[in-house]
Each structure stands twice: as C-alpha cells, then as structure tokens.
Amino acid sequence: MTDVHSAPAQERYRIAVDTGGTFTDVVVGSGRGEMAVGKALTNYDRVFQGFEAAVHRAAESVGWNGPDVLRNADVIVYGTTHATNAVLTGRVANTALLVTDGFADTLLLREGGRRDAFDSKAAYPGPYIPRRLTFEIRERISSEGEVLTPLDEAQAREVLTRLSYDGVEAVAVSFLWSIINDSHELRLGELIEEILPGVPYTLSNRANPTIREYRRSSAASIDASLKPLMADHLGNLRSDLLDNGFAGDLLVVTSEGAVLDVSDVLDRPVLLLNSGPSMAPLVGAAAAPDRETVVVCDMGGTTFDVSLVEKGVVRHTREAWLGEPFVGHLTGLSSVAVSSIGAGGGSIAWIDGGGLLRVGPQSARSTPGPAAYGRGGLEPTVTDACVVLGYLDASGFEGGFVLDRDAAEEAIASRIAGPMNMSVEQAAQAILDVSANHMATAIRHASLEQGVDPRGALIVAGGGAGAMVAAAIGGLLETDTVLIPATAGVLAAYGAHRAPIATEFLSPLHNDTLAFDSESAARAITELKAKAADFAERFDGVGGAPEFTYFVDARYPGQAWDLRVRLVGPPETDGNAAEVIATAFHEEHDRRNGTHDPRSRVEIISWGVRVEVSRPENLNIQVASGGSPQSHRTDQIIFDGESYATPRFRGVTLGPDDSLPGPAVIDQPTTTIVVPPEWNATLDDRSNIYLTRKEA
Template identity: 45%
Template structure:
C-alpha cells in the first residue's frame, strides 16, 4: 500500500461511471479473483467449500476481454448465463500489470513536474546507479519527466515548516498558461519540505484544479511523505502519469462488469500485498504497479504454514514470462520502499511499500536460443500469449520452455490447460530441432533437456541470490512452487537447492489469483516527526501516533467496516545517527508513557539491526525519521488457506517421458485428484492437475496434504546428483 492516501477521489481525477465501494462485509455466495499474466489470465472461483480454476489466453490489446472470456468459462462450468453467475458474485478481486507495462514501455500520460525553484534536477540526480560501476556501456538514465516539462515554483518552506518564501501566485498562474499550451495530461507536484508543512502544495493544487480542471494532479506529501526527495518526487511523477490510463482502464473494467451483471464489490490488488476498492486504485494507480507479483507470496506463505508449519519459506511463482521469488522469514513477508520499475538503480523508484520480489525472465513461454558463439540461452524474451510457444499452433516458430517440456513427454498434448487447448507436438519438435538442437549439434531430446536444465539453473540462481545475501541457507527453507509452469522445474529446482520439502498447492497454477482471495483491505500511513531516544519528546510522538490511529479509523469507516474489524500495527522507521538507511521496527505500545517504553523501543531496534545487518551498537541512541501505521480489514469470515481438490480423479496411466540417466521411458501418470492422503508415491512420476503437470523425473517421493497440496520430498541422490551436475 502507499503512504498517506487521501480519503476519497479528487474532483476531476475520475472519469466515467466508476461505482464506489459497497459498504459492509462481502456476503455474496461467490468470490472471484483474476490475475492477468503475460500468457494466461487466471481466474479463481471460491464458492462455499468448492474452489475452481480457469485459464484463458491473455488478450494484449484488450486485457478486459481476457477477463470476460475467463468469466464466461466459469459461468459455462456452472451451466448458467454469465449475468446469473455475476449476480451471485459478492466480490471481484483484480490484479493487473497494466500500469507497470505502461511505465516500462513509456506509454503513460504527458506529465508535467512542478518543484521548488532552484531544484529542477531532482528526477535527474536521483538515487541508484549502475549495478556494475565500471560498465560505462550503460547510459545514464533519462529522468522520468523531461526537463522540458519540469517547471519551477517560486516558494520555499524550511525544514521546520516555516515559510521562508511565500508562494508567488502570479507566477503560478503564468506557469498554468504554459502547462495548458504544452498540452499536459497530468501534473505531479513535489515541493521542498511539504511533508512538514503542505500549505504550498495544497495551494498549488487549488490553482491547478481551477485552471486545468480536467488534468489529474498528484501531491507528493499526500502520496508519499518521505524525507528522501527523489523517491517522493519519483512516486508522485509515476502516479500522476498513470492516472489518465488507469482511470480509463478502471472505468472500462467496471463498466463492462456491471453491464454483464456484476453487483458485488470490485477490488484491486496493491503492490504491498493487500487490496483496495477500485475507486481508490483509480485515485492512486501507483499502488497497483506491482500488484501481480505481490499476491503469490501471500498464498505461498499460507500453504507452507498450513501444510508444514514452516516459518522460513521460498515462494517461487513461475508464469509464462517470469519467475518471481520471495523469501519469507519468521513468517513475515518482506516489504521494501526501494522497489524499481525497470532495472535496479537505473530504472525508476516507486518509493512506496511493495512486496520484495525478485524476478528473472524464465517461464513457460521463455524463448530458448543459441548465440553466435554457440552458447545456449533461455529468456528473457518470451513468446507471450501471441503468438505463444510453437506448440500452441498460433504461428510461433521459436522454441520455448513449454515446447521443450512437450518434446520430453512431460505434457499431454491432448489435454493441456484443462483440455481447453490441443498442443502441436510436431511444431514443438521442429522448433526445438531448428532453434536449439542443430546449432548445438545435439539430438532433439538432449537439446530439450538442456533447455529445461538451463531454466532450472536460472531459477535456482535467482533463489540463491535472494536467500544467501540475507544469510539464509535455501536448503533449510520450504520451497513453494506456484504458477502454471511451476511443475516443469519445481522438483529439479528443489533438488538443485538441496531442499528437504517442496509444496505445490492445488491452486498453485493460479497462486497469485488465490492469494488475492486471501488478502485483506489494507492501507499504510506515515508521518514525519523526527525523534532521538537520547532526548525523546513523548508529547510530540504520541500526538503523531494518535493522528495515525485516527487515519486508520477513517480508512476503516471509508471501506464500510466496523472499527472492531480493523487490525492496526504501529511502527517506526529508525536508524543510528548518521546512518543513511532506516529499518522498520514494530512498536510494542500505542503511546510512549514513560522511559521504559523508550528503552524497550531501543532494545527492539538493536535486535532488528543485529538480525538484518549482523551488527549492533547498543551504546548508541536511536534516531526515528518517521512513524507509520498499517491497518488491515479482513474480508473473509474464516481465515486460513483455500482448500481444493481440482479436476476429475482420472485412472493411472503411463506416458513416454524423459528420465535423466535412462532416456525416454514409460513413466507413471497420476491425476492430483486421484491421490489420497497418506498415499506415498515414488518417482519417476508425472502428477497432472487441470492446469499444470508436476514433473518428478527422479526417485523423489510425493504425498498429499490436508489442504490438497502436493508435498514432494526430493531424493537425497537426486539432490547430490543435481549439485554435481551444476
């Protein structure tokens, strides 16, 4: 969630018939969530104790059409018209990468940036830098808003909130003339020290809304009250640039859903792992910029906890385009304020809380290719949904991970994606032969195996990078495999890491969409009130904390919930004096009553510093930069995971498939729905569910958990052999 959200839409920012939030708890019989991926649009339907999954090809030119197609599939499965199905739907939760893709491709609104006179280069000077400092082939990044659309405002507020130079309203009127002449479509305002005194930003907004009533405005102090000027300016600029696009998208989405018969609540997923009402998402579109990847960790943690009681969990979501990894430590999903759109250091920082996810270009649609030097690569390019892998029969000729898996016999060409697609095995073989086997001088089977093994290595490397850097041995963590392509490599990745246990939820093929159904209405608020424990002023701090709790109460009322339904957590962003970065420390108390509360806070900071950075300085005071509050309103009456038994219990069969060290051989095939709790299945084995196939190409063993997850225990010999190969 973002910081300091306003309590409602700003006039002129919402266009089109966008219904507001429906008060009260969700009471419909059906709850639906949807996640738009690069290849498929995933739909999860929860109806009482039943849980169903649907996948429809993503329509890049009209993502809402892909959603409507998936809803039609769900209605057909119920044997009812779409209007009747939607009429019984109490909530519709949506995760989207619409805003993210717009920023990455530069297809955002023409945005102006207004800042204090004398400081026009805040977006140019920025934070970050090259990951490899001596690689001068990487150009210095362009600012998010060009200098030609950056305008200086004559005013100045000091660090303590005093007005050093009054706002020049006449000059601002002239600036509005220039904005109108340049045809700007959105405006971001970031004035110095507006986090301490927002008087001038509010006055600028009044003038802009009077002079440019149809142009949306984002104020930095309201969106992200951060002391760091670049991230505050960057977040405001990104948010403003997305408002026209996301307002139109949300209006189209809600309009088509309402026309089709939906009367329930429409929610959108945020980057911070929660949900907000669709109107609030349109008002602050930057909140949704990483909404897709943020949901898989929520579901992954829930299943690892329910199935194995795990506290250290690696959640890996393998989609058609990317492999997203998150490390859960001590049961807590990590959050970061340094999330980047684009490459770290050279992209654009969102500056708002976001689930910490590492992504690599390795998924089912990733393209395998051989460079002029004869080296095999997989990704980061993806075949996407159009044309898709060669085996989809839509004109694709590149060899993808899915094509390699089909050549190896891991997929049933006649029953792919719950039978909604028939794969072209010959096209897959031709693509692997032409694009990989011949350039490498290998037979097609060996080439396909090389593609899967390289993909496994890339996935394992992504996990090692995010775990070992934090001092966590991945072999001691539970691995959760999600995404439609998870089953192809999950067991091999677990073996490569030396994992003892792998969890593949029954809803794993749509892990992010399932996580959306487990999420709560959430908001995060911050306020800048500096404090030092050596000279602590409890009155100032307690007033700030009281203000944060009041804002949480306002949010709770805004979403139509009772005050007792909300769960509020207070925290501080603190550091040792002269440190550059802060650490987040939860507060034990709602107000500092006496010196012991301050002493307890110091002790908690020292412990957090030791856990994260490996050192502590208990003799030093602690400096607090800002205070914050998270408010969470649960949407489900019963918590816990979504249990599922998907698909018909098909009888056991066999299929010719590749087993390393043996070659193509008859491998047993079991449907996930046919496995009963307590049954221990040895590999080699293929476990099929409606939307994914779990490849156990070694002597690992599998069993079913109470929630319907497949629990895999990688064989010791497999772990050792895979490590030796690597």
C-alpha cells in the same frame, strides 16, 4: 460433502482474478465454500475478455453457469501487471513535474548510486520525466516548515498555461519539505484545477510522505503518469462488468500484499506497481505457517517471482526498484519483497553471438504465444520444450485449445537443435536445464541477500509452469523437499481470496531517543490513530475486526538508510516510548545486519501504522478419498536425456497420504506436476503435494 453440480443460480460468489502476461487465472468461491478454478489466455486489447473466458471455464468445470457467476458475484478481486508494464515500457501519460526552484535534477540523480561503483564514466540514465517537462517553481519552505520564499503564483500560472499548450496529460508536484508544510503544494493543486481542469495531478506529500526527496518526487511522478492509463483500464473493466450484470464490490490488488477498493486505487495508482506478484507469498505463508523460512516461487508464462516468508510473516521492502537497482525507478513505498526475472513458460530460447544457448528474458506472452499454442508463434520456448519432452499433455491442456506438438518440435529444430547440432529432444532438455539454472540462481540471490540459506528453507512452487520444474530447481538448490500447493496453478489468484483489505499511513516527524520530543511524537500518533480509524470505519462489517500495527522508520546517527521497526502497540509518548523504540531498533538491527550498538541513540525518521481488515475465506478444496492411486495412461517422457515409461495421474483422483514414486506426472486442472525418477510425491490432507528426494 455438498454436490457442487447442484449449486442454484441464485448462489452468491466471490471471484479473484490474476491477469498475467500470458494467462489470466481465476478462482471462484461460492457462498457454500465450494471452489472452482479456471485459466485463459490474456487479452491485451480488452482484459475483460480473458477474464470472462477464465470465469466461464472455471464455472463449467463444476457445472455452474458462467454468466450467472458474474451476475451473482458479491466481490471481484482484480490483480494486474498493467501499471508495472506501462512504467517499464514507458507507455504512460505525457506528464510534467513541478519542483522547487533549483531542484530540477532530482529524478536524474536519483539517490546517487551506480551499477558499478568504480565506473566513473558511466552516464546517468534519463529521468522518469524528461527535463523538457520539468519546471522549477519559485518557492521555498524550510525543514522546520517556515516559508522562506512565498509561492510565486504569477510564475506558476505562466507555467501551467504553457502546459496546456504542450499536450500534458498529467502533472506531478514535488516541493522541498512539503512533508512539514504542504501549503504550497496544496495551493498549486488548486491552480492546476483552475487552469488545467480535468487534468489529473499528484502532490508528493500524498503520494509518499517521506523525508527522502527523490523517493517522494519519484512516487508523485509515477503516480501522476499512471492516473489516465489506469482510469481507462479500470474504467473499461468496470464498464464490461456492469454490462454483464455485476453489481458487487470491485477490489484491486496492491503491492502491499493487500486489496483496496477500486476508487482508492484510482486515486493513488502508484500502489499497483509490483502488485501482481504480491499475492503468491500469502499462499506460501498459509501452506507452511510453522516453518522458520519459506521460499515462494511463482512461475507464470512470462516471469519467475521469488519471495520470502519468515515464521508465517511475508517479508516487505521499500527498496523495490522498477528496472535495475540504482538506475531504474524507485517509489520508496512499502511492498511485498519480490525478485522477478524473465523466466516463464513463454520465455524464448535463442543462441547468442558466441554460440551459447540462452533462455529469456524475452517472452512470447499470450500473443503469439509459444509455437505449441498454434497461434502463429515461431520462436521456441520453455513450454515448447516441455511439450517435446512429454511433460505436458497436449490433448488435455487447460487453456481452451489443444497443444501442437509438431509446431513445438519444428520451432526447436529450426532455431536451436539444427544450429547447435543436437537432436530435438537434446535441445529441449537443454532449454529446460538452462531455464532451471536461471531460476535456481534467482532463488539463491533473493534468499542469500537476506541472510537465508535456501538449503534449509522449504521451497513452495506454484504458477502455471512452476510445478513442472519444481523438482529440478530443488535438486539444484540441494534441498530435499519441495511443496506444491493444491492451488499451485492459480497461486496468485488464490492468494487474492485470502488477501486482507489494508493500507499504511505515515507521519514524517523527526525525533531522537536521546532528546525525545514527546509533544511532536504525541501529535504524530494522534494523527495516525485518526487516519487509521477513519479507514477501518469505511470497511466496518466487511470482514473481521481491524488490526492496527504501529511502526517507526529509524536509524543510527549518520546511517544513510533506515530500518522499519514494528512495535507491539502505539507508543506511549508520555511514558517510556523512547526506551521501547530504541530497544526494538537495536534488536531489529542485530537481526537484519548481525550487529547493533545498544549505547547509541536512535533517530526516528517517521511514524506509521498499517490498518488491516481480514476478509472471510471459507473455500473448501475438494479432496478425493485416495488410497489406491491409478494412472489413466503411460507416456514415454524424457528425463535428463533418457526416456522413461511414465504413468500419468489425474490430480482430482488423488487423496490424503497417496504416494507416487517417480517418474510420474500429475495432471491438475491448471498445472502439471512433474515427478522425476529420483523423487517421490506424497499428498497431505489438504491436497498439497510434497516432492521429496529418494534416499540414495
């Protein structure tokens, strides 16, 4: 094995970074396949500072030089929750929406759903863009693409001139049936450039070319509102990287479970929504490619994310709401299907008006952080509970500082233990129990809604805090095995190293398998092939040969929603394409819904292709020889209210087939794995750790 400490300064590197709400995680790979990981607190004012600190910690852990790593990096893959957080908090650009005359309420009415279908008095929540900044433009195009009402350019000019005085920072345009004929949207774009030079804008047919009016308008509105923000955010990052000598390619993680060049993302920042959690499932898919179903859990400092992998394929969705379903915001774009709740290591414990203990969704984040961080935090968190119970090694915590146990005890004592008449240890255990129950419930909801019983699935747990509660969650879900990947502490960042360069193209041309229009189908496929080929050509030589996956969005007549159906290859539109599509749709409908109607015709709503260019991944996880695991010390650790003399092991000393009976704690560089008394831990030949329940 190559000695990583001898890596020369001219060595080339690849860096993947995941900027979370509390920590920034990095995985650094050298050209020789060596790997280093690091973690540092996220800096909200200047994201590069947390990134740089994490890179330096990773480099120092294996004897590399941090500044050299940045200077000699060929590729940096950047993942961030900045766009999602901005939308959820409303901290986006002051944006105007221009719509077809008569359709100003599209964003208000959404798709007509309610949280409670029987509550007729529930008021509609406000639209993403307020009505005072929504303007109706006189124009109309039919569903066949015919111009019914020409674009009133004089009125459009008046509206745009008014926007110049209203402090508008971005503009979204969404005209009816622009997916069939986009001439009016294109012309309005030209007028925006003329009258509002320098103001970013988004045309709905480019943001999301879908037949669904609300989703197209919502995608355009969110995309436009993010353009100034993300141009500033990514611009600052690029500037800081250049100042530190970086001259390589900057790729950005998208919600599709892929990466794109930073220029593509700046042109279409809506792809960043929900992108943060999209990488972890890639690690889950690689860790257990042969399992029928894998439930991937990523617990960071702020959130707990759940996703499903079926036979090695990550599940995607176009129903990813930002906020609550039906009353939040929806783009309709394809993204990795992830359910998130506010249950991370920094989730704050509190007592509600009824005297019940609650945990989250509020988070201490990186500033001020949990009380144990010693950065001014006074609220007790899950991390503080883990410190009090003895799970976390206060002196060996990876993050650039020493944990303050006294501060953790004081926070829990004053805010929880005292008011609830408990000891500090009892209160800490209660905080952990409540948090674990929240996470187990989230897994049940995410899996059962998709027809998956979590008791029969493999649970893959990761994130900086996930391995501490993995066994507790496994117990609540009645599963016998939980897998902790070797890179669990930096799950999303490691996934970014594996992520392909990929995107999707859509052609929203309606068709019908009973009265199949082969001419329009051929036109759609030809258009998709051309776009896919152009995209693949841009990345020729960067990775492996491009892969093209064709699909249709289809439904039975009268259905409100459609299904995405993947096809073996591009449909032979002059052959039996209608029969092939109908058969594939019936099978997918039966798999997803447990029923199908083989005698029914199928409506095709849109045609699509996903282009994927794999990126070479040659990281070698360092594996010790193992064979005789030795603890480096024994601590008194509390499990279910009882104190146990518990050996602590350094993960870097453990090797294949090493087995540790619980109770035990394994200290990894970026996470801590807790093995309760009723569980065992076993390592495989890739340093993954399997937690298995002891036989009764």
